[in-house]
Amino acid sequence: MFVRLLVWACLTVSCDTGVTFLLEAEQYVVDRMAYPRTTASGIWAVHFYQNEVFPVEFCLQSSTVIQVSGVRYSNDGEADYVEVKFDDERIGTFESHDMASSGDNWNRFENSGPIGHPMEVLPGKHRLELIFVSTDRHGIEIDYVALDVADELQDERMLQCRAYCDSSINYKPSLVFDTLPSGWLEQRSRHTECAEELNVKLELYHPALASYQITARPPSYRTLLNNQEQDFHNCGGSEKDEAVWFFNDFDVLTAGDEVGDGALEG
Numbered sequence: 001m002f003v004r005l006l007v008w009a010c011l012t013v014s015c016d017t018g019v020t021f022l023l024e025a026e027q028y029v030v031d032r033m034a035y036p037r038t039t040a041s042g043i044w045a046v047h048f049y050q051n052e053v054f055p056v057e058f059c060l061q062s063s064t065v066i067q068v069s070g071v072r073y074s075n076d077g078e079a080d081y082v083e084v085k086f087d088d089e090r091i092g093t094f095e096s097h098d099m100a101s102s103g104d105n106w107n108r109f110e111n112s113g114p115i116g117h118p119m120e121v122l123p124g125k126h127r128l129e130l131i132f133v134s135t136d137r138h139g140i141e142i143d144y145v146a147l148d149v150a151d152e153l154q155d156e157r158m159l160q161c162r163a164y165c166d167s168s169i170n171y172k173p174s175l176v177f178d179t180l181p182s183g184w185l186e187q188r189s190r191h192t193e194c195a196e197e198l199n200v201k202l203e204l205y206h207p208a209l210a211s212y213q214i215t216a217r218p219p220s221y222r223t224l225l226n227n228q229e230q231d232f233h234n235c236g237g238s239e240k241d242e243a244v245w246f247f248n249d250f251d252v253l254t255a256g257d258e259v260g261d262g263a264l265e266g
């Protein structure tokens with residue numbers, strides 16, 4: 001993944017404008033217990049020990065400049081050494097303060113300060129990792145990681161990779177009634193390596209069917225990249241075809257005649 005240090009640009013781009021997101025440890029680490037702390041952001045923090053990793057995956061909607069502006073942590077015991085990686089590259093480290101107080105200091109949070117330099121990054125999914133290289137036997141607690149993003153249009157939903165490819169599609173669960181005798185679909189689709197080949201073929205049968213309407217909608221892919229161009233790789237040199245639907249086996253009759261059964265491919 002392309003990462004480029006952009007020290008001076010950030011001083012005029014991301015530090016005065018943009019958005020700061022708090023990546024709460026309790027929201028990103030779901031496989032372990034969080035501890036309630038009255039002074040923690042969101043009133044929760046997560047405990048980590050030596051050799052453990054806190055991973056955060058997030059999505060950016062455009063090329064932008066980002067910086068880890070701080071890690072909020074608490075410690076009650078000896079100091080801990082933490083390494084921070086972005087997309088598998090080490091961007092910096094921080095060390096917790098040595099502060100023992102019989103457990104009371106777990107509720108006293110401190111900020112690491114900025115980690116590494118501002119980075120110019122591409123849109124799409126990225127990964128931050130806090131690697132707890134060395135801790136005492138009591139470990140360290142993480143409240144959140146603060147991430148500065150220069151792009152003012154970036155929002156929380158995009159950051160959590162929850163944006164849909166086409167937000168105009170309203171996916172509601174359909175109402176299900178089965179007061180009619182059941183019909184059936186026969187799967188006649190075939191495998192293909194060519195994205196443009198019309199390989200999906202479903203035949204619909206119903207004994208009481210007089211007419212029907214089929215609505216084809218794309219899946220609700222979650223993505224920040226909109227790649228809608230045609231892809232003719234692995235298509236065996238076939239010509240581009242702009243047709244979306246083909247109707248096979250229909251008889252074209254003169255006005256007044258009925259149209260026979262057929263199949264739909266797309």
Ligand SMILES: [Ca+2]
Nearest residue numbers: 077078136139
């Ligand atoms: Ca410690």
Ligand SMILES: [Ca+2]
Nearest residue numbers: 041042044143
């Ligand atoms: Ca928190």
